[in-house]
Every structure is written in C-alpha cells, then in structure tokens.
Amino acid sequence: xxxxxxxxxTFHQQEVLKGxxxxxxxxQVVTILGPSGSGKTTLLxxxxxxxxxxxxxxxxxxxxxGAQGAKxxxxxxxxxxxxxxxxxxxxxxxxxxIENVMEGLITAQRVKKAEARERSExxxxxxxxxxxxxxYPSQLSGGQQQRVGIARALALNPKVIxxxxxxxxxxxxxxxxxxxxxxxxxxxxxxMVIVTHEMSFARxxxxxxxFMDGGMIVEEGTPEEVFQKPKQERTKRFLRRxxxxxxELLLQQPQVQLQKNPNTLPKGVAGHVV
Ligand code: ADP
Ligand code: MG
Numbered sequence: 165x166x167x168x169x170x171x172x173x174t175f176h177q178q179e180v181l182k183g184x185x186x187x188x189x190x191x192q193v194v195t196i197l198g199p200s201g202s203g204k205t206t207l208l209x210x211x212x213x214x215x216x217x218x219x220x221x222x223x224x225x226x227x228x229x230g231a232q233g234a235k236x237x238x239x240x241x242x243x244x245x246x247x248x249x250x251x252x253x254x255x256x257x258x259x260x261x262i263e264n265v266m267e268g269l270i271t272a273q274r275v276k277k278a279e280a281r282e283r284s285e286x287x288x289x290x291x292x293x294x295x296x297x298x299x300y301p302s303q304l305s306g307g308q309q310q311r312v313g314i315a316r317a318l319a320l321n322p323k324v325i326x327x328x329x330x331x332x333x334x335x336x337x338x339x340x341x342x343x344x345x346x347x348x349x350x351x352x353x354x355x356m357v358i359v360t361h362e363m364s365f366a367r368x369x370x371x372x373x374x375f376m377d378g379g380m381i382v383e384e385g386t387p388e389e390v391f392q393k394p395k396q397e398r399t400k401r402f403l404r405r406x407x408x409x410x411x412e413l414l415l416q417q418p419q420v421q422l423q424k425n426p427n428t429l430p431k432g433v434a435g436h437v438v
Contacts, residue, residue: 165190165324165355171210171220171231173203180206181217182379188324188372191353195366197390198376199402204359207376208326211357212246213239225323244272246324247317251333253309255301255316262288262297265316273320287315291345307338311345318349325349327358363406367391375399
C-alpha cells in the first residue's frame with residue numbers, strides 16, 4: 165500500500181531524513197515512535213507530498229512518484245490516496261462540525277452537497293459526534309475536535325490514514341476517547357500510519373512498529389520485538405524515558421477511572437470512552 169525508498173530531505177543544510185525505506189501493507193497499522201526532532205512529521209508529510217523529498221521514491225496506493233520531476237497531476241493523484249489527522253486538529257474555526265467534514269468532499273472530490281452531507285453524517289456517527297453536527301470547533305472539547313479531524317479523514321475514504329501525534333495536544337483525560345475511536349477504525353481494516361507517544365496503545369494496535377532517531381529508522385519489528393526485546397541502545401533509552409513519563413502520568417490520575425472499564429481503555433491511559 166505504501167512503499168518508500170531511500171527518502172532524503174534536507175532543510176537549511178540540516179539533513180532531517182537520511183534515507184528512509186519502509187513499506188506498509190494493505191490493512192496494516194504501522195506506528196512510528198521516536199524522540200522529538202527525529203523527523204517523524206517530515207516523513208509523514210513526505211508520504212502525501214506536503215514535503216517534497218530531495219531523493220527517493222514514494223508509492224502510495226497505485227501512484228508512484230520519484231523525488232524529481234513529478235507532474236502536478238501525479239502529485240494530486242498521490243495526495244488523494246491518503247488523508248492526514250493532525251496534532252492540532254486543523255479545523256476551520258468558522259465552519260460547523262459537519263461543514264468541516266463536508267469541505268474536502270466538496271472541494272477536492274467534487275461530491276454533490278447532499279451526498280457529502282450524508283457521508284459526513286455517517287462518519288460523524290462513527291466517531292460518536294452526531295449530536296454535535298451544528299456546533300463550531302470552539303464549542304467542543306479537544307477530544308471532540310480531534311474526533312472531527314478523524315471523521316474528516318474517514319469521509320474522504322482514503323486508502324491510507326496518516327496520524328501525526330493525534331493525542332499529544334490533548335489533556336490526559338481526553339486521550340482515551342480519541343484512542344478508542346482510532347482503535348475501532350483499525351479493526352475495520354483501514355491502512356494506517358500513526359506517529360504516537362502512547363506506548364500501550366501502540367503495542368495494542370500495531371502490526372509493525374518503527375523507531376526513528378536522527379532521521380533514520382533505528383529499529384523495527386512487531387510490537388513485541390520493539391517494546392519487549394529492543395536491540396538498540398537508543399530504542400531502550402527512549403522506551404525507558406517514555407515509560408517513566410507514563411508512570412508519572414498514571415500516578416496523577418484518579419485510579420477509579422482506570423478501573424471503570426479496563427477492557428475498553430488503552431492501558432495506562434485514564435479517560436472517557438465513546
Ligand atoms: P518530529 O516530528 O520527529 O518531532 P520533525 O519532522 O518535525 O520531527 O522535524 C525534524 C527536524 O526538521 C527538526 O529539527 C525541525 O526543526 C526540522 N524541520 C522540520 N520542518 C522544517 C521546515 N519546514 N523548515 C526547516 N526545518 C524544519
Ligand atoms: Mg512531529
């Protein structure tokens with residue numbers, strides 16, 4: 165579904181991606197972990213050509229593009245293969261929830277308004293927000309706003325959904341509802357690439373885990389291989405640091421909430437479930 169070969173990207177003489185090759189099969193959930201500044205966002209943005217790589221080739225769905233000389237038509241075709249869910253939601257503040265979801269369908273896919281509305285209602289139901297269709301983003305919690313972001317991506321019916329730290333801007337108590345929605349989508353077999361720091365979630369939802377550092381993939385494997393038996397010192401150090409943070413977070417949470425519904429809550433995350 166996705167194949168990247170030898171992707172390199174330099175910003176102002178700083179080589180941010182140093183030759184990334186990776187593949188994502190249809191229906192797979194691949195998560196990308198790594199410290200801040202390691203190039204995760206840039207890599208995701210290369211997958212839909214929001215960033216133009218300096219070297220390498222990108223295949224998403226049935227469109228392949230080399231770093232040099234892509235025609236505008238090919239770029240548009242490649243972008244249509246995926247949809248992105250952003251860290252800061254990126255919703256239109258002056259549009260209602262349903263208008264936010266309809267927007268891409270009408271402008272990018274030229275879907276008729278009535279059909280766009282119907283499809284938008286369907287995906288908003290999926291993320292549990294049918295009762296909020298006429299609200300504006302400012303009237304929603306962060307978790308609800310991000311669920312609109314997910315509905316907007318789903319509405320486009322893309323081959324792949326790219327998530328860039330979808331919960332890292334949220335208050336801890338709102339993380340659970342968003343992760344629950346992502347998990348339910350994953351179960352439907354949609355191909356996903358997820359950049360996240362939520363380790364328990366990543367462990368549960370991923371088919372394959374990549375660990376990035378300094379613009380390279382340092383380690384990859386099944387969740388068990390990467391989380392339980394990491395080989396590289398850099399991975400071990402990162403996981404140790406992150407699990408320290410999670411423990412701290414847990415200590416700050418009321419434990420009652422965690423025990424309320426342990427089956428539906430990602431381990432280590434207190435929050436509401438949709
Ligand atoms: P991550 O998502 O892993 O935190 P990023 O891909 O956002 O990492 O950034 C990797 C590095 O590239 C950082 O040092 C960042 O400052 C730099 N960078 C990212 N985007 C740009 C840009 N548009 N212009 C200049 N530098 C950038
Ligand atoms: Mg980032």
